[in-house]
Every structure is written in C-alpha cells, then in structure tokens.
Amino acid sequence: xxxxxxxxxxxxxxxxxxxxxxxxxxxxxxxxxxxEGKKQIKSKKxxxxxxxxxxxxxxxxxxxxxxxxxxxxxxxxxxxxxxxxTGHLLVGRYxxxxxxxxxxxxxxxxxxxxxxxSERSPLRDPINRFIHLVFSLSSGKSLALSDVRKFxxxxxxxxxxxxxxxxxxxxxxxxxxxxxxxxxxxxLCQKPNGKIKQVLMDQEIIAGIGNIYxxxxxxxxxxxxxxxxxxxxxxxxxxxYQAMKQVLKKGIDFGGDSDSxxxxxxxxxxxxxxxxxxxxxxxxxxxxNGCSGIIKRIKVGGRSAHFCAIHQKLF
DNA sequence: ACTAGCCCCTGGGAGC
DNA sequence: TGCTCCCAGGGGCTAG
Numbered sequence: 001x002x003x004x005x006x007x008x009x010x011x012x013x014x015x016x017x018x019x020x021x022x023x024x025x026x027x028x029x030x031x032x033x034x035x036e037g038k039k040q041i042k043s044k045k046x047x048x049x050x051x052x053x054x055x056x057x058x059x060x061x062x063x064x065x066x067x068x069x070x071x072x073x074x075x076x077x078x079x080x081x082x083x084x085x086t087g088h089l090l091v092g093r094y095x096x097x098x099x100x101x102x103x104x105x106x107x108x109x110x111x112x113x114x115x116x117x118s119e120r121s122p123l124r125d126p127i128n129r130f131i132h133l134v135f136s137l138s139s140g141k142s143l144a145l146s147d148v149r150k151f152x153x154x155x156x157x158x159x160x161x162x163x164x165x166x167x168x169x170x171x172x173x174x175x176x177x178x179x180x181x182x183x184x185x186x187x188l189c190q191k192p193n194g195k196i197k198q199v200l201m202d203q204e205i206i207a208g209i210g211n212i213y214x215x216x217x218x219x220x221x222x223x224x225x226x227x228x229x230x231x232x233x234x235x236x237x238x239x240x241y242q243a244m245k246q247v248l249k250k251g252i253d254f255g256g257d258s259d260s261x262x263x264x265x266x267x268x269x270x271x272x273x274x275x276x277x278x279x280x281x282x283x284x285x286x287x288x289n290g291c292s293g294i295i296k297r298i299k300v301g302g303r304s305a306h307f308c309a310i311h312q313k314l315f
Numbered sequence: 316a317c318t319a320g321c322c323c324c325t326g327g328g329a330g331c
Numbered sequence: 332t333g334c335t336c337c338c339a340g341g342g343g344c345t346a347g
Contacts, residue, residue, distance in 0.1 A: 001340070032323085067341085085340050086325090130325095149324045151341070167342095193317090203342080211340070260339085261326095302320070303340065 002067060002083040004175055004208030005251025005272065006262045010089055011064040013265040014143070017091055018059045018071070022138040026051050030132040033145065035155045035166075053077050053156045054135070066171045066207030070162070078159045082167060086130075086261040087145060087152030094134050094144040130261075148261055175208040176248050181241045188229050188237070196232065197225035198301040200244075208248070212257055212272075212279045215306045217243040219278035219288075224314035225298070225305040231315040250275065278306040286310060 002010070028034070031047050057073040064070060069089065071079040081089065133145040133154065145152060157165045172187055173179045179187075187206055191199045199205055200214045209217075218225050221239040223232060232240075256262055256270030259280060263269055277287050278295055286293035286308035293310030 082341085084342080147324095148326065149340085151323065201341090301318085304338095 001085040001210060001212070001257075001260050002088065002262055003210035003213050003251070003257070004067065004248050005213070005254075006088075006256035006270065007064050007067050007069055007083065007208070008176075008252050009256045009264055009270065010083075011062050011069050014069070014071070014089065014091065015062040017265070018137075018143065019061050020058065022056065022058050023054050023073075023135050024056075024138055025136040026054060026134070027136070028133040030150055032150065033133055033147070033152055033154050035153045050156055054079060059137075065168055066174060066203055067210070068167060072159055076159055077156050078162050080153075080155050080157060080162075080165060080167065081145070082153045083147070084149070084151035084153065086149045087147035088261065088263050089265055090131075090144045090146055090263065090267055091141055091265045092144070092267065093140075094131055094142045146261075146263070170204045171207040172203065172205045173207065175206050175244060181238060184241045184244075185234075185237055192228075192230035194229050195225065195300055196223060196227045196229055196240075197303075197305050199229055201301075201303070209244070211303050211305075212259065212276070213244075213247050213251060215279040216277060217247045218312060219307060220247060222288075222311050222313060224309070224312045225300050225307050227313070227315040233315070236313075236315070278308065281306055 028047065034046060034050055036046060054073065054077070057075040057077065060072040060074045062069065062071050067082060069081040069083070071081070073079065083089070130146045130148045131144045132147055132150065135143040137143060145154070153167070155165070155167075162168060173183065184206070188199055190205060191202065194202075197214055197218060200209050200217070201211065215225070217240060220243040221236065223236055223240060251257060251272045254270055254272040254275060255264055255268070257272035258269035259273035259276070281295040282297040284295050286295060288308065288311050291308060291311045293308035295306055296309055297304050297306050299305070
C-alpha cells in the first residue's frame with residue numbers, strides 16, 4: 001500500500017512529466033473519491049465545481065507531504081491526492097470508460113488485473129479495470145487514478161491554504177525530512193504509553209510510515225511491536241531512528257512496494273516486496289544472522305504486525 | 316483522555 | 332465448478 005516511499009516515487013516521477021501540461025478535462029465514474037475538507041462529496045454539483053477548479057489549469061509541479069501527493073496548479077490551486085491502500089496514479093493513454101471495460105478487453109486479457117507493458121495495446125494503453133478518475137492532459141496522455149477498493153481521496157484547495165487543509169494540518173514532520181534524533185524521540189514520547197508500532201504509524205506523530213515499513217524498521221532495530229514507547233531505552237530508539245531512515249530510503253531505491261496494488265506512474269511494479277524481512281513473512285524463518293526465530297503475526301491496533309519474537313525485544 | 320471496534324470497498328483465498 | 336465467508340487495511344469516526 002502506498003506509504004512514504006511509494007508516494008515519494010509517484011510524486012518524483014510525476015514531477016518529471018507533468019509540469020507545463022494543461023488539464024483539458026476530468027472524468028470520473030466514482031464521485032465518492034472527491035472530498036471537500038472532511039466531507040465526502042457525492043453530488044454532481046461538487047464534481048462540476050471540482051472540474052471548474054482544475055480544467056484549463058496548467059500544472060506547475062508535483063510534490064509530496066506525508067502520504068499525500070500534491071499537484072500544484074499555476075492558477076493557485078493544489079490537487080491533493082491520498083492514495084490510501086490500493087490507489088495509485090498512472091500516466092499514459094488512459095481514456096474514460098464507457099460502460100463495462102471488460103467488454104472491450106481482448107479475450108486473452110480478460111480477468112487479468114495487470115497487462116504486461118510489452119503487451120499493452122497502443123490504442124488502450126494500458127487497460128486497467130480499476131481506473132475511476134482521469135485527467136486528460138494537453139500532451140494527449142492522461143493522469144489516471146486506479147483504485148481497487150475505492151478508498152482514495154482527492155480534493156482541491158487554494159495553495160496558500162494548503163497547510164491548513166484537512167489531512168495536512170495535523171501531520172507530524174516527514175519521516176525523511178530534516179529532523180534529528182532528539183526530535184524523533186520527542187515526537188514518539190508524546191504517546192509514552194502507546195505501543196511503538198501504533199505510534200510509528202500515527203501520522204500526527206511522524207508522517208509517512210504505514211504497516212509495511214513499520215514492521216520492517218522494527219525488525220531491523222530488534223524492537224517488539226508491542227513495546228511501550230516510554231520503556232524503550234535510548235540506545236534502542238537510536239537504532240530505530242537509523243532503521244527508519246534506512247528502510248524508507250531502501251523503499252525509494254527499489255521503486256516502492258508492490259506487494260499490494262501499488263504501481264509507479266509508468267505502470268511498472270516496485271521491487272521492495274522482495275526485500276521484506278517481516279511483513280507478510282508469517283511462518284518463515286527469521287533471516288537475521290544467527291536468529292532461530294519464526295516470523296509471527298499478531299494484531300496491533302486492528303492492524304496485522306509481523307515480527308520475530310526471538311530477536312525483537314519487548315520493552 | 317483513552318482505546319477498541321466499526322466503516323468505507325472489493326479481489327482473492329479458504330472451506331465446503 | 333461455484334457458492335459463501337472472511338480477510339486485507341488508512342484513517343475518520345463513534346461508543347464505551
């Protein structure tokens with residue numbers, strides 16, 4: 001699912017191709033993706049307003065804040081996209097679908113979720129059943145939102161008020177931003193009684209970390225996910241701080257994690273899933289040097305946590 | 316002030 | 332083969 005490295009990859013790639021292009025049109029078959037502040041907007045009236053705000057606007061650049069992709073428009077607005085679990089932004093020759101896309105898919109590809117790049121039809125490149133929103137661009141290509149579970153949120157807000165916007169206003173410092181170990185510790189200690197796994201994933205404490213990368217950084221720093229924040233020794237927290245930076249950078253180096261539906265804007269899968277040591281490794285031997293543990297799965301705050309009970313210490 | 320649990324959603328896997 | 336049930340989960344929200 002898109003966490004910091006996936007969102008970072010997306011915004012970096014989009015920033016290479018979108019600046020200077022003009023949005024010619026917007027299409028959606030699922031208006032519930034659109035939000036105005038906290039409110040989910042289902043009315044056609046709002047879609048009209050959304051369209052008015054973005055159609056005709058030139059894209060200035062693309063950046064990121066936490067897990068949000070920010071598409072800045074020259075007209076003074078910013079389109080904020082949160083991809084949630086299965087959403088991702090694609091650039092290509094996507095067009096709005098008329099009725100069921102299945103009918104138009106060549107027999108050999110029916111039921112296939114992803115069409116290999118080499119086999120994509122130049123006319124419908126690529127065919128993706130889960131595209132629910134498309135921005136047509138002046139280059140002839142389009143920017144499309146694909147989202148199996150339809151949780152992604154899109155809103156448009158004046159760029160000046162961006163930091164005050166719902167979804168951004170309460171975000172903590174970026175996990176890969178310039179913040180020192182001292183600040184890291186201070187942030188975590190805002191929830192002294194919290195379980196470390198949950199606190200790491202709390203976007204108001206630190207922005208950008210989700211389930212996959214929190215499992216991986218705890219595995220690396222040998223800390224049990226249920227450890228109480230206030231009980232973790234300073235030395236262990238330092239390891240965690242280092243692991244956080246390393247794991248997230250590695251995620252970016254590998255083009256993100258495509259264990260779930262994530263794809264880069266080009267449609268290519270990331271490769272970080274090949275580097276997992278804990279996440280979704282339940283039942284497999286722990287790969288830490290000399291460790292004889294088996295990866296276990298438990299629930300922490302309603303989310304699954306994967307860890308090795310032998311080398312990851314419970315504080 | 317907490318936290319556990321529901322909700323949004325749908326593909327995929329397990330079980331029958 | 333085909334049906335039903337359950338699970339995945341970010342983050343907002345509510346009930347306790």
